[in-house]
Amino acid sequence: MKNLASSDSTAEYLAGEQALQAAGIPPSFAEAASLTLNPGEFVVLRCSAKPAAYNQKANPKTGLYLSKSSGHGAVAAFFPLDPDLTRLQNNVPIGHHKKDRLKIEQGQQKSIELKVTLLDLLRRTEANGDLEIHAYDAASGLLSFRYKNGCGPKKNCRLQSNDPELNISVEYAINLKEAKDLAIHYSRPWDKPENLLVAKTVPNELKNHFNLAQFQELLEKGYILNYAKHIEEKPSPFKPVLVFADYAIQKKGSSSVELLPVTGDVDELLVGYPAKLPRYAGQVFQTFDADGLPDTLGKVRLLRATKQYFEEIKETYLKGNSGLLDHPYLNSIDASIYLKKIFQGTFEELFSPHDNQSANFALERAGRITPHEFLYNIITNQVYSQYPDVNIHNLYQHGADNRSPYNPSPLDAPSLTLRRNLLKGELETIYCPSLHSLLKNVLLDPTYLKNCCFHINPRWPMDKFMPVIEKQLKFQAQSIFPETYHVYLNYRKVLDFEKWTSQQPTYQEPSKFNSSFKDILPCLEVLKNYNQNIPFRTKELLQAYELLLNSKQEGHLYPNKAIQGAIRVFKKHSQPLPDELARSNTSLALKLPEPPILQRSSPSLLWHSFKDPSLPFFEKESYNEKSEPPPSHRPRKDD
Amino acid sequence: MRKASHRPAIALEKMIKMIGDPMSPKSKEHIEKELQELNITKPADKGLYYALQTVNELIRANKIPANQEVVPEWHEIDSQIAYYFFTQKAIHLEKVEQELSVVKQQFQSSPEESLALVQLEKNIQECRKLK
Numbered sequence: 001m002k003n004l005a006s007s008d009s010t011a012e013y014l015a016g017e018q019a020l021q022a023a024g025i026p027p028s029f030a031e032a033a034s035l036t037l038n039p040g041e042f043v044v045l046r047c048s049a050k051p052a053a054y055n056q057k058a059n060p061k062t063g064l065y066l067s068k069s070s071g072h073g074a075v076a077a078f079f080p081l082d083p084d085l086t087r088l089q090n091n092v093p094i095g096h097h098k099k100d101r102l103k104i105e106q107g108q109q110k111s112i113e114l115k116v117t118l119l120d121l122l123r124r125t126e127a128n129g130d131l132e133i134h135a136y137d138a139a140s141g142l143l144s145f146r147y148k149n150g151c152g153p154k155k156n157c158r159l160q161s162n163d164p165e166l167n168i169s170v171e172y173a174i175n176l177k178e179a180k181d182l183a184i185h186y187s188r189p190w191d192k193p194e195n196l197l198v199a200k201t202v203p204n205e206l207k208n209h210f211n212l213a214q215f216q217e218l219l220e221k222g223y224i225l226n227y228a229k230h231i232e233e234k235p236s237p238f239k240p241v242l243v244f245a246d247y248a249i250q251k252k253g254s255s256s257v258e259l260l261p262v263t264g265d266v267d268e269l270l271v272g273y274p275a276k277l278p279r280y281a282g283q284v285f286q287t288f289d290a291d292g293l294p295d296t297l298g299k300v301r302l303l304r305a306t307k308q309y310f311e312e313i314k315e316t317y318l319k320g321n322s323g324l325l326d327h328p329y330l331n332s333i334d335a336s337i338y339l340k341k342i343f344q345g346t347f348e349e350l351f352s353p354h355d356n357q358s359a360n361f362a363l364e365r366a367g368r369i370t371p372h373e374f375l376y377n378i379i380t381n382q383v384y385s386q387y388p389d390v391n392i393h394n395l396y397q398h399g400a401d402n403r404s405p406y407n408p409s410p411l412d413a414p415s416l417t418l419r420r421n422l423l424k425g426e427l428e429t430i431y432c433p434s435l436h437s438l439l440k441n442v443l444l445d446p447t448y449l450k451n452c453c454f455h456i457n458p459r460w461p462m463d464k465f466m467p468v469i470e471k472q473l474k475f476q477a478q479s480i481f482p483e484t485y486h487v488y489l490n491y492r493k494v495l496d497f498e499k500w501t502s503q504q505p506t507y508q509e510p511s512k513f514n515s516s517f518k519d520i521l522p523c524l525e526v527l528k529n530y531n532q533n534i535p536f537r538t539k540e541l542l543q544a545y546e547l548l549l550n551s552k553q554e555g556h557l558y559p560n561k562a563i564q565g566a567i568r569v570f571k572k573h574s575q576p577l578p579d580e581l582a583r584s585n586t587s588l589a590l591k592l593p594e595p596p597i598l599q600r601s602s603p604s605l606l607w608h609s610f611k612d613p614s615l616p617f618f619e620k621e622s623y624n625e626k627s628e629p630p631p632s633h634r635p636r637k638d639d
Numbered sequence: 640m641r642k643a644s645h646r647p648a649i650a651l652e653k654m655i656k657m658i659g660d661p662m663s664p665k666s667k668e669h670i671e672k673e674l675q676e677l678n679i680t681k682p683a684d685k686g687l688y689y690a691l692q693t694v695n696e697l698i699r700a701n702k703i704p705a706n707q708e709v710v711p712e713w714h715e716i717d718s719q720i721a722y723y724f725f726t727q728k729a730i731h732l733e734k735v736e737q738e739l740s741v742v743k744q745q746f747q748s749s750p751e752e753s754l755a756l757v758q759l760e761k762n763i764q765e766c767r768k769l770k
Contacts, residue, residue, distance in 0.1 A: 064711040287718075293695055294717030296688070296724070297673045303725040348726060363721065364714035 019431035023416035024050040026187035032384035040451030042419035051077035060265035066097035079244035112245035141177030174223035182222025268400035272452035369399035453479030490523040498535040544569035
């Protein structure tokens with residue numbers, strides 16, 4: 001790992017081929033995806049699980065599949081039919097999305113037996129892999145693999161409430177005596193057998209049966225992947241792993257239909273764009289609405305704007321080389337080779353949903369996207385399809401995550417940035433293992449912030465992205481998405497409030513308040529709508545307030561403890577009581593028969609409640625029963 | 640054969656009456672505004688757009704159950720028709736006809752509800768003939 005700041009280990013990153021290798025991205029795709037970037041511009045890709053088998057033909061996952069690809073063992077990056085092989089959360093399989101589950105139950109989901117090579121499985125046994133060889137049975141030819149300790153699915157389930165928990169362990173196996181035809185294409189140079197240590201040594205389990213030459217002959221042959229689920233360590237028979245499959249894009253005039261396994265696509269976190277982008281090309285369109293239903297008008301709008309953008313670029317391009325440097329798409333060193341053909345044609349030829357021969361970035365799956373991003377994705381897919389070593393086409397399947405109207409996918413996952421060097425225009429690849437690293441090494445880099453605009457999703461955590469927005473305001477104010485700016489302003493107001501409350505001594509008198517919780521309630525509403533984190537003190541106030549509202553909505557009288565707890569929180573943060581609390585205070589006083597002190601007016605009641613150590617939010621150090629409160633905190637006599 | 644220009648557009652109200660009142664259909668004014676923006680003036684095209692939007696709204700209102708979920712083919716049909724409105728070339732409607740027959744089976748709608756899909760199919764055929 002390279003290290004920008006030695007004191008900050010979380011900001012580490014990888015560069016060059018190491019970055020591509022860590023991200024599992026083929027160099028050819030990185031090249032195609034960076035072809036249209038100007039110097040200083042970048043695209044950030046999300047890194048999914050490294051595929052268990054990626055050197056054979058496959059279809060990328062489309063938006064039609066809502067399940068997550070599996071991320072472990074011999075099925076990583078595929079979509080196994082068996083729910084016990086799906087993605088893990090705390091080592092427990094999450095299962096399929098309900099829509100996909102329905103398709104499986106109704107027999108509508110196409111599936112295929114997954115073929116792998118011995119090399120695919122051995123790669124997973126490397127130091128950072130999650131499998132290890134279990135055994136080899138020379139008589140049957142069965143070579144089995146199991147998960148390393150602590151890896152793989154471990155489901156604790158009870159069939160009946162009183163039943164004991166059941167542990168399920170999974171084992172994979174291939175039969176070395178039953179090799180199948182499998183065309184292998186190496187799209188990643190580091191993945192070739194000559195570059196892999198596991199391909200150079202015969203594993204101990206096979207040593208007595210194969211010499212090195214025989215072993216290496218087996219490496220690139222295809223085998224049907226089998227698995228067995230052992231419940232409570234009771235052996236169960238092996239059966240083939242079935243994974244989601246789809247028909248491959250048909251060549252024009254070809255009658256053969258090829259069913260291929262579905263594997264992960266490449267998701268963009270964000271696509272950078274030049275500051276001089278025409279306004280209409282940066283406008284966001286949607287191809288389906290909030291209910292997930294098709295948006296016909298949105299699609300036509302998007303197509304029209306993208307065509308206009310395409311025509312504009314084409315006009316510049318066909319004029320010759322002069323002036324091309326100003327255009328976002330035509331500044332790349334290698335651009336002429338691939339882009340010439342594209343820009344000599346029409347937009348309809350580039351994007352033709354009726355013609356399956358062309359690389360197609362499907363309109364219905366685009367989601368929320370700008371014409372600039374739409375064209376970028378279409379061109380990248382088109383260019384990538386021209387590479388000879390490609391076994392998966394159309395890796396871009398939908399718009400970038402920064403446009404998603406839904407809850408964002410976890411951001412603290414590895415990412416790969418493809419960037420054109422500002423001075424030389426060379427392709428730079430930066431693998432960031434965390435969001436912190438991405439922010440520090442890419443998104444907050446002032447040199448690149450000046451040259452590349454990008455939108456921040458209003459649902460991304462504002463506490464992390466606020467510094468980026470502030471820098472954007474400084475360098476590229478026009479690049480801030482209005483919705484994001486709205487959330488940012490509200491977040492900043494809440495932060496100011498949070499800061500103010502933290503600086504106040506407790507027991508401030510209401511007349512001394514400068515800022516009130518009531519004032520920021522609308523801001524909190526905005527932040528909640530965008531799933532933003534609310535700072536600690538303000539959150540405490542909000543919880544107290546909501547507790548109060550909820551008990552009111554339920555039609556009960558305010559429970560004594562709820563009121564006292566809420567009052568305590570408001571007092572602790574030097575906030576005047578909300579109307580609801582003030583009113584409840586009176587009713588509480590009338591309701592409670594004893595003790596006499598509780599029947600006194602509110603500040604005394606408050607003071608009394610602060611002294612009760614059994615209640616929440618009690619601060620022992622601040623409020624000692626024996627000592628008098630400090631003068632500034634003492635209840636006023638006239639109260 | 641009647642001339643295209645004399646062929647009346649299929650009104651949304653008529654379709655709604657025919658297929659039952661969906662819970663939240665787009666208003667006629669809303670669709671007329673969209674037609675204006677899309678620059679769709681030919682009656683046959685208008686009819687197609689109305690039919691498409693009506694099916695959409697019926698799905699939204701769960702009047703067409705579509706196996707509890709909207710089938711992916713429906714999205715593709717909508718895209719193909721959107722592309723037709725973009726290019727004004729009927730070639731893109733050929734595939735739609737094939738896909739619609741698949742969708743009709745998968746929607747598992749009652750005879751009354753499937754009328755909307757039949758109507759859509761008729762509109763597609765009409766647009767193709769006129770091109």
